[in-house]
Amino acid sequence: MTLTLTSQAFRQNGEIPAQHTCQGADVSPPLEWSGVPPNTKSLALIVDDPDAPDPAAPKITWVHWVLYNIPPTATRLPHGATAQALPGGTLEGINDFRRAAYSGPCPPVGRHRYFHKLYALDTVLPDLKGPNKAALERAMQGHVLTHAELIGTYQKR
Structure with a gap:
């Protein structure tokens, strides 16, 4: 079985609805997954944008959400997941907005891609x-069993 990550809000390479961006309510999209390997001890999620600031000349990868120690029994994150709505034991990291929370797409120019990456860890x-993100990736080194990716796009109107 393969780890898969989906959202009811957008399909793979589809447009992320405005409610999940700075032009809307800026709440996280619902995410669901399946195919977690049986020896998984925790999951981690990183949402980032490799097209910042301009997709025609990207310079940095901008991080929108960092979660880890999601229980392997969890199968979803709800729409608008706040710290209180996260599965028990889940910890939040700091995004590039300097917040321990979801901060949605807010591209200054052009259509950006937003990578939602779910990792199954053996610890x-x-x-x-x-x-x-960098500190979490260092901590995950050597512990990633598999990962799944869901890409959404957004351009300001």
């Missing part, structure tokens, strides 16, 4: 005290 990570 429960220690409390990393609000890690950024």
